[in-house]
Structure formats: C-alpha cells, structure tokens
Amino acid sequence: DYSKAIAWYLLAANQNHSHSQNYIGIFYARGLGVSKDDHVALEYYLKGAGNGHSGSQSNVGFRFFYGKGVQVDKYKALEWFIMS
Secondary structure (H helix, E strand, O other): OHHHHHHHHHHHHOOOOHHHHHHHHHHHHHOOOOOOOHHHHHHHHHHHHHOOOHHHHHHHHHHHHHOOOOOOOHHHHHHHHHHO
16 A cells, blocks of 8 residues: 555655655655656655665666656766766
C-alpha cells in the first residue's frame, strides 16, 4: 500500500533521513501512490543528496542527464555521477 509507505517515509524524510528522502523522490518520479511530479522528485533527491545519500546523488545526475524537472545539462549530470 503506497499511501501507507509514503506516510511513513515522509515522517522520516522530514527528519532528514536521506534514504527516506530518496524513496519519496522515487514515488514522485514514478507516480507511485502520488501524482507523478518531476519537480517534487528532484526536490527530494536533492535533499537526500545533500545528506550524503549516494543513490540520491545518482538520481539527481539522471535528472540532469535526461532533463526531468530541470534542463538537460550533461556536465552537471557528470558532476553528480562522480559525486555518487
């Protein structure tokens, strides 16, 4: 049940739990239990990345590589991929 999962992950994400921030990004990126929203997905990926989550850093890289929620920027994508 995605709605229950989102509720629990949001509680943890709001307490700066990077793994949860990454998962909230995934839910929004894929539209799992929420309306698909690339901008909100990026917001949560950036939060997780800022807290050192390598998966979030990689996901930010993919956002820049494919232009999901941001303009395509292969150089920024590469920077994020290296960081992850």
